[in-house]
Amino acid sequence: MNAVNHQIRLAARPVGVPTPSDWKLTTEAVPVPGPGEFIVAVAYLSVDPAMLTWINATSSLVEPIAIGAVMDTAAVGRVTSSDHPEFEVGDHVYGAFRVQEFARSDGDGVTKLDPLLAPLPTYLGALDITGLTAYFGVLDVGRIREGDTVVVSGAAGAVGSVAGQISKIKGCRAIGIAGGPEKCRWITEDLGFDAAIDYRSEDVGRALREHAPDGVDLFFDNVGGEILDTVLTQLARGARIVLSGAVSQYTPDQVRGPSNYLSLIGARASMIGFLTLDYAERYPQARAELAAWLREGRLISREDVLEGGVPAFPDALPKLFAGENIGKLLLAVP
Amino acid sequence: MNAVNHQIRLAARPVGVPTPSDWKLTTEAVPVPGPGEFIVAVAYLSVDPAMLTWINATSSLVEPIAIGAVMDTAAVGRVTSSDHPEFEVGDHVYGAFRVQEFARSDGDGVTKLDPLLAPLPTYLGALDITGLTAYFGVLDVGRIREGDTVVVSGAAGAVGSVAGQISKIKGCRAIGIAGGPEKCRWITEDLGFDAAIDYRSEDVGRALREHAPDGVDLFFDNVGGEILDTVLTQLARGARIVLSGAVSQYTPDQVRGPSNYLSLIGARASMIGFLTLDYAERYPQARAELAAWLREGRLISREDVLEGGVPAFPDALPKLFAGENIGKLLLAVP
Numbered sequence: 001m002n003a004v005n006h007q008i009r010l011a012a013r014p015v016g017v018p019t020p021s022d023w024k025l026t027t028e029a030v031p032v033p034g035p036g037e038f039i040v041a042v043a044y045l046s047v048d049p050a051m052l053t054w055i056n057a058t059s060s061l062v063e064p065i066a067i068g069a070v071m072d073t074a075a076v077g078r079v080t081s082s083d084h085p086e087f088e089v090g091d092h093v094y095g096a097f098r099v100q101e102f103a104r105s106d107g108d109g110v111t112k113l114d115p116l117l118a119p120l121p122t123y124l125g126a127l128d129i130t131g132l133t134a135y136f137g138v139l140d141v142g143r144i145r146e147g148d149t150v151v152v153s154g155a156a157g158a159v160g161s162v163a164g165q166i167s168k169i170k171g172c173r174a175i176g177i178a179g180g181p182e183k184c185r186w187i188t189e190d191l192g193f194d195a196a197i198d199y200r201s202e203d204v205g206r207a208l209r210e211h212a213p214d215g216v217d218l219f220f221d222n223v224g225g226e227i228l229d230t231v232l233t234q235l236a237r238g239a240r241i242v243l244s245g246a247v248s249q250y251t252p253d254q255v256r257g258p259s260n261y262l263s264l265i266g267a268r269a270s271m272i273g274f275l276t277l278d279y280a281e282r283y284p285q286a287r288a289e290l291a292a293w294l295r296e297g298r299l300i301s302r303e304d305v306l307e308g309g310v311p312a313f314p315d316a317l318p319k320l321f322a323g324e325n326i327g328k329l330l331l332a333v334p
Numbered sequence: 335m336n337a338v339n340h341q342i343r344l345a346a347r348p349v350g351v352p353t354p355s356d357w358k359l360t361t362e363a364v365p366v367p368g369p370g371e372f373i374v375a376v377a378y379l380s381v382d383p384a385m386l387t388w389i390n391a392t393s394s395l396v397e398p399i400a401i402g403a404v405m406d407t408a409a410v411g412r413v414t415s416s417d418h419p420e421f422e423v424g425d426h427v428y429g430a431f432r433v434q435e436f437a438r439s440d441g442d443g444v445t446k447l448d449p450l451l452a453p454l455p456t457y458l459g460a461l462d463i464t465g466l467t468a469y470f471g472v473l474d475v476g477r478i479r480e481g482d483t484v485v486v487s488g489a490a491g492a493v494g495s496v497a498g499q500i501s502k503i504k505g506c507r508a509i510g511i512a513g514g515p516e517k518c519r520w521i522t523e524d525l526g527f528d529a530a531i532d533y534r535s536e537d538v539g540r541a542l543r544e545h546a547p548d549g550v551d552l553f554f555d556n557v558g559g560e561i562l563d564t565v566l567t568q569l570a571r572g573a574r575i576v577l578s579g580a581v582s583q584y585t586p587d588q589v590r591g592p593s594n595y596l597s598l599i600g601a602r603a604s605m606i607g608f609l610t611l612d613y614a615e616r617y618p619q620a621r622a623e624l625a626a627w628l629r630e631g632r633l634i635s636r637e638d639v640l641e642g643g644v645p646a647f648p649d650a651l652p653k654l655f656a657g658e659n660i661g662k663l664l665l666a667v668p
Contacts, residue, residue, distance in 0.1 A: 229591070243599050257563070257591025264607030265577050271605040273598030 005030045006310045007070045007100040013057050017321045020314040022055075023071075031104040038082035040093055040103045040110075044305070046074040046124045047316045047329040048158075071099040071313070074128060076113060076120050077333075087112070094123050099313050101333055118294060118301075125328040126162050126294060126301030127287050133244055133276040134162035134220075135286045139170070141274045142218045142242045146171035149212045151231060154222030155193065156183035158328035159244055162290075163220045164193050165299050172218075175211050177204060177227060179323045186326060191300055199227060208234045215267075220244055225256055232260035235267035243273045302327030309333045339364045340644045341404045341434040347391050351655045354648040356389075357405075365438040372416035374427055374437045374444075378639070380408040380458045381650045381663040382492075405433040405647070408462060410447060410454050411667075421446070428457050433647050435667055452628060452635075459662040460496050460628060460635030461621050467578055467610040468496035468554075469620045473504070475608045476552045476576045480505035483546045485565060488556030489527065490517035492662035493578055496624075497554045498527050499633050506552075509545050511538065511561060513657045520660060525634055533561060542568045549601075554578055559590055566594035569601035577607045636661030643667045 004027050011024040033039050054065050054072060065072060075097040079087050084107055087093065095110035097103035113123050125131065137159075138144055150167040154160040155176025164174040164187060175195045176187040184196035197207040204227060208216070215236030221228055222244050231241070241264075264271060279286070293299035304325040306316050310333060319325050338361050345358040367373050388399050388406060399406060409431040413421050418441055421427065429444035431437035447457050459465065471493075472478055484501040488494040489510025498508040498521060509529045510521040518530035529545040531538055538561060542550070549570030555562055556578050565575070575598075598605060613620070627633035638659040640650050646665060653659050 224596070243596065257593035257595055259591035261591055261595070261605070262558070262577065262607075264605060265609065267607060268609060268612065269607050271595070271598060273596075273601060273603050275599065275602060278602065 003030060004028065005100055005102040007098070008310055008313045009070050010055055010065050010067055013064070013067060014055060016056070017052065017318050018055060018314070019318075023314040025311055030102045033081055033083045033104060036084055037104055037106050038084040038087045039080050040075075040077040040095070040097055040105060041080045042075045042077040042097050042101055042103060042333045044076050044121050044124055044303075045097075045099055045310070045313070045331040045333060046128065047306075047313070047320065047331055048073070048130075049320045051317060052321075072096060073099050074124060075103070075333075076123050077103070092120065094128075099310060101310055118291060121303040121305060121328075121330055122294065122301045124330055125158065125303045126290055126299060128328075129276055130158035130328055131162045131290050131301070132279070132283060132286055134159050134166055135290060136276055136279045136282075137220060137242050137244050137274060138163050138166045138218070140279065141272050142220060142240050144170055144172050144218055148172040148217035149175065149214065149236065150218045150220065151175045151177065151208070151212065151216045152193075152220045152222070153177045153227050153231075155187050155196065156326045157222060160220070160222050161187065161191060161302065161327060162299070163244070165191055165293075167218070167220075168192050168194075169293060169298055173212075175208075177223075183326055186302075204230045205233065215239065218242065224258075228258045229260045232258055232263040235263060235269045237268055239267050239269040241269065241271040243271060303330050304328065305330045305332050307332055307334075337364060338362065339434055339436040341432070342644055342647045343404050344389055344399050344401055347398070347401060348389060350390070351386065351652050352389060352648070353652075357648040359645050364436045367415055367417045367438060370418055371438055371440050372418040372421045373414050374409075374411040374429070374431055374439060375414045376409045376411040376431050376435055376437060376667045378410050378455050378458055378637075379431075379433055379644070379647070379665040379667060380462065381640075381647070381654065381665055382407070382464070383654045385651060386655075406430060407433050408458060409437070409667075410457050411437070426454065428462075433644060435644055452625060455637040455639060455662075455664055456628065456635045458664055459492065459637045460624055460633060462662075463610055464492035464662055465496045465624050465635070466613070466617060466620055468493050468500055469624060470610055470613045470616075471554060471576050471578050471608060472497050472500045472552070474613065475606050476554060476574050478504055478506050478552055482506045482551035483509065483548065483570065484552045484554065485509045485511065485542070485546065485550045486527075486554045486556070487511045487561050487565075489521050489530065490660045491556060494554070494556050495521065495525060495636065495661060496633065497578070499525055499627075501552075501554075502526050502528075503627060503632055507546075509542075511557075517660055520636075538564045539567065549573065552576065558592075562592045563594045566592055566597040569597060569603045571602055573601050573603040575603065575605040577605060637664050638662065639664045639666050641666055641668075 007026045009024045012022045014022040079091040092113040150172045152160045152164045156178040167174040174193045176193045177197045179200045187193040188196045195211040219231045219241045343358045346356045348356040413425040426447040484506045486494045486498045490512040501508040508527045510527045511531045513534045521527040522530045531541040553565045553575045638661045
């Protein structure tokens with residue numbers, strides 16, 4: 001049995017994307033449960049673009065993670081010892097277990113998982129916050145109607161890939177913007193997007209005019225920057241731009257406002273910000289619907305699972321900003 | 335009787351704010367009405383920031399005014415001769431009579447005015463498109479609720495001054511941003527705004543934190559640029575930013591996107607574009623309500639009337655972009 005617990009702690013406050021020297025790998029004894037507590041052996045860790053906003057000092061949304069603290073993240077794992085009445089050894093669980101191999105918990109915020117209903121990684125994929133962000137962002141914030149033309153940036157990412165698929169399920173036309181032929185092939189051939197635009201090799205404006213000649217009804221934006229500016233010139237009347245994120249803008253030196261924002265006037269369009277956690281009361285209903293679509297094969301959740309365990313975390317996070325991964329980025333913990 | 339008709343025509347397509355050499359003053363005979371037509375002697379001409387978007391080539395909203403054409407504008411005047419069954423000599427009328435002393439009309443788009451109900455200039459002020467823009471922008475697009483904190487930029491301008499007053503009528507707290515002590519004094523002492531921020535002498539961000547400590551519920555933006563970026567950092571949850579215009583951004587070399595637009599996410603806020611003309615069916619109802627507020631003294635319409643007639647138009651328009659005028663800018667035609 002593994003006698004030690006490896007952890008990744010924040011060692012310095014990075015500006016922009018952190019480098020390995022911003023992290024410290026520490027070793028502790030595997031924790032022992034106190035009264036009413038249990039221990040989880042983490043199996044998969046979530047790696048998310050929003051982590052930059054948790055560690056950079058510039059965010060106003062969240063209290064930044066303290067220097068020396070174990071890095072936050074959502075994870076799934078299995079209970080290995082327990083003094084908690086509701087959690088038994090062998091239970092599969094989901095929680096904010098942080099970037100470490102073993103977590104001690106009193107059960108607060110922890111949910112039990114059914115590994116027969118969906119594979120464990122999917123609980124960090126389409127059934128987790130990224131899938132829920134796509135769900136509420138497209139349906140509630142974006143208010144799509146059948147026949148709408150929906151454009152998704154970061155379309156091969158964890159949120160974007162689900163957003164486009166939900167649009168298709170609801171009878172919309174889905175156009176994805178992604179980087180590189182592999183991602184473009186995946187979203188059209190495997191996920192059923194109507195069209196893909198490779199922003200690395202194509203003129204996005206020209207491609208949009210071709211694929212969305214009547215304009216864009218919903219732009220679900222995960223990227224920001226130049227792509228947002230281009231889509232702003234192609235809005236249909238009454239269009240909604242849902243700000244799901246802005247992966248190109250999380251590093252302060254890159255922040256750039258959309259210079260074409262006045263196009264919102266002529267299009268009678270809205271740019272709308274939202275936070276998924278506002279919909280927490282409806283997570284169970286949304287998860288049930290997402291799970292049903294997964295079972296029916298109408299929704300595909302792809303997890304990009306990296307090996308290497310907790311020590312590989314510092315190298316994993318930058319992949320999100322280099323556009324290297326397809327689907328939800330996870331780290332397997334052996 | 336005046337035997338000639340002076341007109342201002344576009345002589346060159348300017349980039350940004352036009353200079354006098356971009357215009358040509360021409361002289362024609364006073365027109366004679368054909369069958370079903372009448373002639374209007376123009377009394378007041380409207381001078382508007384949006385004119386830049388009509389003459390610059392960059393606008394996608396409207397077909398630009400052709401070189402050599404008489405400049406468009408709304409105007410009020412009196413019928414001087416008529417072969418039209420519904421318009422008699424002496425009738426006061428409103429219409430798109432263009433920048434000239436006499437206009438020939440078949441009555442299309444022309445409305446009769448009651449000079450006893452409101453002074454003629456007010457029909458180009460609070461009762462015209464600028465007042466209607468404030469009305470629909472604040473009430474329909476901005477969806478204000480009693481108790482909201484409303485911030486208005488360009489608060490001493492034609493649209494902004496009415497927007498702030500409507501907010502007060504509806505039980506909101508109104509904070510105006512304007513340039514210079516005279517404008518700030520006018521909006522607080524005469525119009526009843528709760529506070530004014532002089533962007534020329536004050537730190538707008540600090541002043542906003544003082545006057546709107548719980549954040550801004552509605553930002554009615556006529557200006558754009560740096561002020562928009564500052565207000566974006568002070569939004570209350572669920573805030574609306576209504577894009578009424580962007581007087582700082584009408585010249586292409588100045589266009590600058592709001593780099594703080596991602597603040598919309600944390601605030602769950604929206605940035606909304608609209609065009610007043612979409613509410614044309616409700617103009618009569620809105621005008622009646624605005625006229626009632628004017629009669630009751632709850633709404634003040636201030637017109638900044640320049641002398642000099644049609645030949646003074648080339649010098650009048652730039653005043654809007656130099657922040658020189660208070661209220662609605664008009665040109666009196668003798």
